[in-house]
Amino acid sequence: MTTLLSLKGVGKRFRGLVAVDDVGFDVQGGELFAVIGPNGAGKTTLFNLIAGAIAPDEGSIVFAGEQIGGLPPDAVCRRGIARTFQIVRPFPALTVEDNVVVGALLHSRDVAAARQQAWDLLRRLDLFDQRHRIAVTLTLPDRKRLEVARALATQPRLLLLDEVMAGLRPTESDRMVAILRDLNRGGGLTIVLIEHVMRAVMALASEVLVLDPGTMIAQGRPEAIVRDPAVVQSYLGAEPV
């Protein structure tokens, strides 16, 4: 396995607040990498730094051998990193199909070809039957899958998923787990996800990083992480005796 994404000493401050402090980790190609931690730990900030929504104050972010820290988000996406947003933001007035076509047009000049590609993705994400609906009228789980479809349409090598399970019922969340596993194992897509739903993390992740306000407190295999005293203390909570 080769290193696809590598962060070293990455830091971001918002005035006095240190949101991310000296975070460094490597994501191997084909890995399913989870980032967990309590609210306000800096998980979404970390995503925004990787995806280019905000520029890091210090440290380096290297993707596929290229320094991408500080690049604008569209440039990062063109290099092969796609993302979803924690608070979903599909293009509200466009149809489900057109939402995905927009993503597919990044690498296709031909609208008809992009539409074909969009249909394939919509089938994979169980949205094909709803392709003519206006995005804003979809239910939350459907909008989350639509965001994943739009992100995938840009043909990423790395997919950043910000809490795609949040707000889903267990069956919906299981469905998402199955889809992601399929993309990861079947399609060889590298995925980094932020997640609170530990059931999904345990089922999916091959590697887990734990953030506690700003800093990394642990990294390792999921089975080891859930037994780590520091993680239990700060995030998972101790079992009542």
Place this chain on the structure above:
Amino acid sequence: MTGQIAERPFDSLAGKSGRMLVALSEGVSRRTWALLGLLLSVLLIAPWLVSDYLITVLIVILYLAFTGQAWNIMMGFAGQLSLGHAIYAGLGAYIAALLFARYGIAPWLGLLIVVPVAAACGAIIGFLAFRFGVAGVYFAILTIAFAEFARIGFDHLTIVNASAGLFLPVAQYAHNDLWHLRGDPTMFYYVILAATVLAFLLCRALLISRVGYFWLAIREDEQAARAAGIDTFRYKMSAVMISAAVTSFAGVFYAFFYNNLFPEQVFNISRSIEMILGPIIGGLGTLFGPILGAFVLTGLAETLNAAMAACGLELPGAKQVFYGICLLFVVVALPEGIWPWLARRIGIGERVR
């Protein structure tokens, strides 16, 4: 696909335009065709049906339909609110008029200068705004500022006779001279009708193209558009430049139809407002909305005028008040505009695309 084109280099152009025509007509229902055909036929034979006065009214309607479509590219498609579109029409009007009055250059040739200048003007405004993150209301204010700047500037520009006004030579013409745009209202009517039809086809072509999808994405959510890899600066620039270029032709038409230009009139903010009312009332971002809006607004305003004249009333400003009421009604009752509502009613169901 590319391989095929390489093998047949000679018919690639024909193939391309053929594919374009197919794409333009794709997904258009029979009923839509019938209604569009009917409307176009009526407009084509209108000069034989109605009085000279009504032809002038139709010219005004089509002029506003044309400019409304041009403005709609920027606001309706790409979501960038311009309240200073008078600047592009004004530049077109003044440049074409000056070239003709001073150097005898025909307006169609003048377009070779007019269109790049208007696009460049759009590019300057767009660059200043988009490069430095001026968006939304502040962008709209910037566009007003530029139009006002042009109005005051031209008011002091001696080469165009400043506030004294620029006049085109008017003489009795034995026949219509289409090349120099000198002739009777019927000729102007057909010119603006052709321009409106072409603008409609252009808008449709843009909307079903790659750039059209990117514009809609930017309009809907700029951050999400960037996250999907769209270089939003570049596509916002193209929206402003195309919209400005199209609008400038309207200015050329205006100059040759009215034959006199005053900065106070041409660059007045009322010109900008008139352009945007049609699309807003007809339906922002729709293809037919700007055209319908122009017909509804001017049609009703003229009816109001005629009715008041019949009653012997003379109320200055009644038209403006009337526009205000129309706008209020549409915003409250049909926030999407008249066309989406009407399209559903007559079973066309125009989606944005």
